[in-house]
Amino acid sequence: MRIGLTGLMLLYCAVFSATMMADTPQITLLERDGKVNEIPLLDNRFRIDHNVKKITLLFFRAPGTPAVVLVKPDGSKYYATHAIADEKLEWYDEISYDLVIVTDPMPGPWQVLGQIRQDSRVMVLGDIELQVDPLPPLIFRGEMLKIQGQVTNDGQPVDIGYFRDVVTLYVEFVSTNNDQYANFGAGTQSVAEFKDDGREFDERPLDGIFTGEFRLNFPAGEWQPEFYIETPILKRRVVKDPIIIAEPPFSFELMLAGQEDFEHQLTIRLESEVVKPETVIFQGKILYPNGEEQMFTLNGEERLYRQLAIKNYDWGRYSVELSAFGENINGREFMARLPDYNFEIERPIEKVPELPESERPTQRVVTPPEPEPGLSTGAIVAIVVVGNLLILLLGWLAVRIFVQKKPIKLKISLPFIGKKKQLDLEELDQNAENSGKPSSKNDKSADILNLSMSDD
Structure with missing residues (x-):
């Protein structure tokens, strides 16, 4: 596919010495003659002709500057x-x-x-063309494909390394939405991105050729390949x-091992209409339920099937990872990563033998406990009423003490307490009267201590 782009010029630049020449630098005129696509840039100067209506300038500099x-x-x-x-x-x-x-x-x-x-x-940019190798006619899911792409300018490879540094080749497969195939409604599958940097699957860096490999790990069906650089x-x-x-082009049949067998048998059948059986080699790994791994290789044979022995580790999940290598009927070599083959053996249920009637333990009849006596309805109502009254009383006390700031005065009159106070007051009054009367002589003599001795 060839797409033309005319009237667009690309200036491709790099660093020169920081020391400026004493003489007047030479000026190069940007013009296109259809033969020369690259013109040296001197002292970071160039000249634009008056006929140029639009120019594209590309300056490559040190990263991060x-x-x-x-x-x-x-x-x-x-x-x-x-x-x-602007x-x-x-x-x-x-x-x-x-x-x-610049316009x-x-x-x-x-x-x-x-x-x-x-x-x-x-570099004066002329007719830019993206060339991609055609895909092989006979391919299947899981296969690894290798492609090459190249960007040319006027039919010639772009021989400037910095230019290729910023170009990336993208590969996509778009579903045709054909309801006759399993990929109906699958949309677009982005497969890979390739750079001309000599890494991963690229063969040589900066050779102008994008080389890469990708795996067809999406559903089988009708697809439209698209390759683009943007x-x-x-x-x-x-x-x-x-x-x-x-x-x-492979199918699987599993024969489980019996109770006395030590291996399961996995049979892989080949379709001779697609591949050459004598060239097909299988390689992979078996994952056992106990975590053990076993590598295996099945060499090429003329027969249309291969058999793989899998150890019988009783119940659990088994998984077989497979890769196939060989040639198809067109003579093209292929390498494919096949979907994992999984199977699971359920855990056996052990049956416990029943005991004879005479050996069975006797069942004890457990009488349910008597319910505890509960409160009557009247008692519950009384408790609720008393509780509510207590709550109201406590609320009133809290409001009076903390909100109204008033003391609590309780006026309680008891008969015996009042009578006792009255008797005490009468006794005090009587004592006061007695203390106010003058005392007699006898009383005074009585108060004098008799210290005389008797005649006897």
Whole structure:
């Protein structure tokens, strides 16, 4: 699929020496002749012709450094923040590059200021094309596929490393929503992202070719592959014809071990209409209920089935992980990760033998305890009434003492207490009268102590 983009020029820049030359730097004119796509950039200066209506400038700088500054021919400057208010300026400030799009640029010599990388080039962007290898016609679910993609400019690979650093190839499979297949309504499956960085499945870094592998780990059915690159610099998408992703050409049959057998038998049957049986090799791992793991390999044979012995560890859950390697009937080698095969043996229920009637324990008849006597209705009513009265009394006392600040005066008159007080008062009055009368002589003589001795 070829998509043209004309009238768009891309300035691809890097850092030069900080020391400015004493002589007047050479100025390069941006023009397109259809043959040369790269022009050296000298002393971070370039010239825009008066016929240019729109230009896209790409400046690669050291990661984490500030955005570059553009100096126009009249001496004024363009900053990244000017794109907010200026409709003729678009600025994408990324971590390692600046993409600047200028509409109706001022003709004349321009200069860029910043920590730009070395080996700068001015690249005139022509017809950009995304080329992707076609997918094989016979594929099935779980298979691992390898693809290659390339971005070209006017039919030639883009031979600038910094340019390829910001390009990522995305792979998607879109369901055709054909109700005849199991993937009806499955939507879009994002499969993989590839970079030309020499990591993971990419074969060589910065060779202009995106190499990658991905697994078809989604439902089988009719799918439409789509490959695209999408960056602030460019957008390209390749839509392939719909393909059929089949179910794996393998089926499984399990024969459980008997009570006296030591192994279960798992039979894997191959479909000779899809694969060559003599080339198919199975490799995987058995997970037993007790946590034990067993690796296995089933080599290629001409027969249409393979048998795998699984140890009988009594009841529990068993799981078999499988990978298949071989060739299909078209002669293409494949590598597939098959879905896990799981089975479970239920725990046996042990039956307890019944005891004879004579040995069974006698059942004791337990009489229910007599209910405790409860309170009568009248007693309950009396308790409720007394409780309410007590609550009212306590509330009244609390209001009088704490709210009204009044003392509690209790006037209680008892007969015997009043009579005793009256007798005490009469006795006091009588004593007072007696003390007021003059005493007699005899009384005085009586008060004198007789100290004389008797004649006897």
